[in-house]
Amino acid sequence: MGIKRMDLLLDNALIFDGRSPSLFSGWIGVEQGTIAAVEHRTTPPPAQAARRLDLQQRVLMPGLIDTHVHLGLDASPNPVGFITSLTPAELALRMAAHAAATLAAGVTTLRDLGCRGHVDLALRQVVQEGLLPGPRILCAGEMICMTGGHGWQFGLEVDGQDQVRRGVRRQLKAGADVIKFMATGGVCTKGVEPGQTQLTREEMAAGIETAHLAGRKTAAHAQSLQGTKNAVAAGIDSIEHGADLDPAALEAMLKNDVFLVPTLAAGASMIAGGTASGLEDFMVAKSQAHRSARLEGLAKAKAAGVKIAMGTDAGTPLNRHGHNVHELLELNQAGFTPLEALQAATVHAAELLGFKDCLGRIAPGCLADLLIVDGDPTLDLQVLGVQDRLLAVYQSGQLRSGRWFQTPGSDGL
Ligand SMILES: [Zn+2]
Structure with missing residues (x-):
C-alpha cells in the first residue's frame, strides 16, 4: 500500500469515518477519485504522492x-x-x-x-x-x-x-x-x-x-x-x-x-x-x-x-x-x-x-467526497455552518470549494 503513488494524500488528520464512535488520528490516500487507504498515524504514509496536504489535526469527514x-x-x-x-x-x-x-x-x-x-x-x-x-x-x-x-x-x-x-x-x-x-x-x-x-x-x-x-x-x-x-x-x-x-x-x-x-x-x-x-x-x-x-x-x-x-x-x-x-x-x-x-x-x-458501499464513509473503496473542518463537529455541529470553519469540500478527490487552494505540488492554505 505504501509503495503505490497516491494522487492525493491527506496527512495528519483527525478522521471521522462515518461509522467509528470516535475520531482517530491518521491519514488517507486517494487514487483516481476513490479512497484507496485509511490508516492510523502509527502507519507511516507513503513517501510519494502527487499532492500532499498536512491537515495539522483538522477534522476530515465524509461529505x-x-x-x-x-x-x-x-x-x-x-x-x-x-x-x-x-x-x-x-x-x-x-x-x-x-x-x-x-x-x-x-x-x-x-x-x-x-x-x-x-x-x-x-x-x-x-x-x-x-x-x-x-x-x-x-x-x-x-x-x-x-x-x-x-x-x-x-x-x-x-x-x-x-x-x-x-x-x-x-x-x-x-x-x-x-x-x-x-x-x-x-x-x-x-x-x-x-x-x-x-x-x-x-x-x-x-x-x-x-x-x-x-x-x-x-x-x-x-x-x-x-x-x-x-x-x-x-x-x-x-x-x-x-x-x-x-x-x-x-x-x-x-x-x-x-x-x-x-x-x-x-x-x-x-x-x-x-x-x-x-x-x-x-x-x-x-x-x-x-x-x-x-x-x-x-x-x-x-x-x-x-x-x-x-x-x-x-x-x-x-x-x-x-x-x-x-x-x-x-x-x-x-x-x-x-x-x-x-x-x-x-x-x-x-x-x-442505495450507495452504502461507495458514499457516506471514509473507507477504502468509497468515493473521496470529503470535508476538512476546523473544529470538531462531533462535539459541536455549529462549526459546519460557519463558512470559515469549512476549510475544504472535495468531490471524488477534487477540491470544489473552500479555503485550501490547490497548487501543482500540494494543497495549502
Ligand atoms: Zn419536500
Missing part, C-alpha cells in the same frame, strides 16, 4: 448527504409561486445557483424530491459533466400526486392505478433516479390538510411496483399515520416527514426496512419566521399544529430503531439552500447526539440512496 431537497424552490415565503412562474431557462439558472450554494455548504450528494418540467434532470447532467459546481444529484423528476393533491402546482396529477403507473413510467423515461408519491396533504398547499390521505394504498402500490421493476427506489410524502401506513403497506422505501407514528406503523417500517426522513428544518423555519416574514397564515398555523406530532413520531422511531436519514426539504419557505446544517441542529435538539446526527447525514443517508 454530507441531504436526502430531501427541492433545488427548484427558492426558500422565499412563496416558493410554489416561484417555481410555477419562471420560464424553464430562468428556473434552470436559479437551480444552478442553489446547487452551488449547497455544495459550498459541504453537501456533496443530494436527492431532489420534486421539480417542474424535468429541469432537475438537466441540471444533474451538467453537474455530472463538471460544467457547473453542485452536489451529485439524484432526481425524482415530477412528484406523483392526486388531482388537486399536495404539490399539484408542479407535480404530475394522476388518479387511479393505471394513471399512476403511466406517471411513474413518464418519470422513468425522462431518467428519474427515484419516484416520489404524495400520500397525504401538506403544509404549503392551501386547502389541503397534512393529515388528509391522498394517493390511496392501491394507487401507490401500482406506482411503487412500476418503479421497483425499473430498479428505482421510492419516497412518500406522508404527514399522517394513515398516509404512512398506506405507503409502507404499498412497499415504499422512505417516509418523508412522518408524524403521529404509532407502534404498528413503526413495526411495519422496521419489518420492511423503511427509512424515516424527518425534515424538521422545514417546519422549524416557518415557525421561526412567522407571518412577519411574509408567510401566509395557513402555513405557519399548519407548521405549528404539526410540530409536536413530528417530534413525537421521530422520538418513537428512533427509540424503536427505525433508520433515520437527514433531509432538510431545503427550498421550502425560509428553508434556504446552503443552510443544510440547520437539519443537523434540529436533530440534535430532538435528542440526537451530534455523532448520530452526522451519521444520519452520511452513512445512513448513503444507505437510503
Whole structure:
C-alpha cells in the first residue's frame, strides 16, 4: 500500500469515518477519485504522492448527504409561486445557483424530491459533466400526486392505478433516479390538510411496483399515520416527514426496512419566521399544529430503531439552500447526539440512496467526497455552518470549494 503513488494524500488528520464512535488520528490516500487507504498515524504514509496536504489535526469527514431537497424552490415565503412562474431557462439558472450554494455548504450528494418540467434532470447532467459546481444529484423528476393533491402546482396529477403507473413510467423515461408519491396533504398547499390521505394504498402500490421493476427506489410524502401506513403497506422505501407514528406503523417500517426522513428544518423555519416574514397564515398555523406530532413520531422511531436519514426539504419557505446544517441542529435538539446526527447525514443517508458501499464513509473503496473542518463537529455541529470553519469540500478527490487552494505540488492554505 505504501509503495503505490497516491494522487492525493491527506496527512495528519483527525478522521471521522462515518461509522467509528470516535475520531482517530491518521491519514488517507486517494487514487483516481476513490479512497484507496485509511490508516492510523502509527502507519507511516507513503513517501510519494502527487499532492500532499498536512491537515495539522483538522477534522476530515465524509461529505454530507441531504436526502430531501427541492433545488427548484427558492426558500422565499412563496416558493410554489416561484417555481410555477419562471420560464424553464430562468428556473434552470436559479437551480444552478442553489446547487452551488449547497455544495459550498459541504453537501456533496443530494436527492431532489420534486421539480417542474424535468429541469432537475438537466441540471444533474451538467453537474455530472463538471460544467457547473453542485452536489451529485439524484432526481425524482415530477412528484406523483392526486388531482388537486399536495404539490399539484408542479407535480404530475394522476388518479387511479393505471394513471399512476403511466406517471411513474413518464418519470422513468425522462431518467428519474427515484419516484416520489404524495400520500397525504401538506403544509404549503392551501386547502389541503397534512393529515388528509391522498394517493390511496392501491394507487401507490401500482406506482411503487412500476418503479421497483425499473430498479428505482421510492419516497412518500406522508404527514399522517394513515398516509404512512398506506405507503409502507404499498412497499415504499422512505417516509418523508412522518408524524403521529404509532407502534404498528413503526413495526411495519422496521419489518420492511423503511427509512424515516424527518425534515424538521422545514417546519422549524416557518415557525421561526412567522407571518412577519411574509408567510401566509395557513402555513405557519399548519407548521405549528404539526410540530409536536413530528417530534413525537421521530422520538418513537428512533427509540424503536427505525433508520433515520437527514433531509432538510431545503427550498421550502425560509428553508434556504446552503443552510443544510440547520437539519443537523434540529436533530440534535430532538435528542440526537451530534455523532448520530452526522451519521444520519452520511452513512445512513448513503444507505437510503442505495450507495452504502461507495458514499457516506471514509473507507477504502468509497468515493473521496470529503470535508476538512476546523473544529470538531462531533462535539459541536455549529462549526459546519460557519463558512470559515469549512476549510475544504472535495468531490471524488477534487477540491470544489473552500479555503485550501490547490497548487501543482500540494494543497495549502
Ligand atoms: Zn419536500
